[in-house]
Amino acid sequence: MSASDTVLFHESQYMRKFWFWLFIISVFLIGPIIILVTFAIQNHPEPVSWTQPLHSIGWCLFGEAIGGIALFLMHMNTTVRRDGLYIQWIPFHWWKIRISLDNVTRVEACTYRPIQEYGGWGIQYGPHGMAYNVSGDQGVRLHYEDGKYLLIGSQDPKKLAKAIEKILPEANPNTATRAWTHHSGGF
Numbered sequence: 001m002s003a004s005d006t007v008l009f010h011e012s013q014y015m016r017k018f019w020f021w022l023f024i025i026s027v028f029l030i031g032p033i034i035i036l037v038t039f040a041i042q043n044h045p046e047p048v049s050w051t052q053p054l055h056s057i058g059w060c061l062f063g064e065a066i067g068g069i070a071l072f073l074m075h076m077n078t079t080v081r082r083d084g085l086y087i088q089w090i091p092f093h094w095w096k097i098r099i100s101l102d103n104v105t106r107v108e109a110c111t112y113r114p115i116q117e118y119g120g121w122g123i124q125y126g127p128h129g130m131a132y133n134v135s136g137d138q139g140v141r142l143h144y145e146d147g148k149y150l151l152i153g154s155q156d157p158k159k160l161a162k163a164i165e166k167i168l169p170e171a172n173p174n175t176a177t178r179a180w181t182h183h184s185g186g187f
Contacts, residue, residue, distance in 0.1 A: 009080040009163035011154060013134040015071065015121075024071060031060040076134050078152060080163035087132050087152065089123055099142075099150065106143040107164050109157035113137065121153070140164065 035056045070091055077088040079096065086096040114137055118124035124131045133139060133153025140161045142150045154160045 006082050007079060008082070008166055009078070009160055011078045011156065011160070012075055013078075013153065013155060014075040015134055024068065028064045028068065031064060032057045035060060076132060076153070078154065078160065080160065080167060082167060084167065085164055089132060092123065099152075101142070101164070101168055103145040104142050104168060105145055107161050107168065108141045108143065109161040110139060110141050111137050112139060112141070112151060118151070
């Protein structure tokens, strides 16, 4: 095992919030209901066999089951090793994405406003940069020289910020200022 393989921080975050699954189940129930209502209100010259809507509902439930399994397995891995910062959002990334630390001027453990700043959770874009977040309102903001920033959601943002700070001089020897601060949202 080489020095670059040394893991300084690793975190896996899953979308396991009650409200998220309540919303997903509600959406999954809407599809079959729409199919039944559509078949019920259509004017047919002859009676419609119940096999037609049941067949459509079967395909709808099959597609929803596949989507539900994908959502259940969806999670984000954040890893800091000596050779870099890596994000992998499963099932969207087949391999880990190396996050550039070039031109980072500050590392900040923060509290942010996911809906106001990014429109929610997931892989999001805001007016000043990008966010990778699963849930909650805690994370690490990487400030870049061009005024943009990257937010990485975390359940332990102080540990993540310290791990990034350890590798930052190797990735960017010209970094001027760095800070671990608690930020209560806003720009």
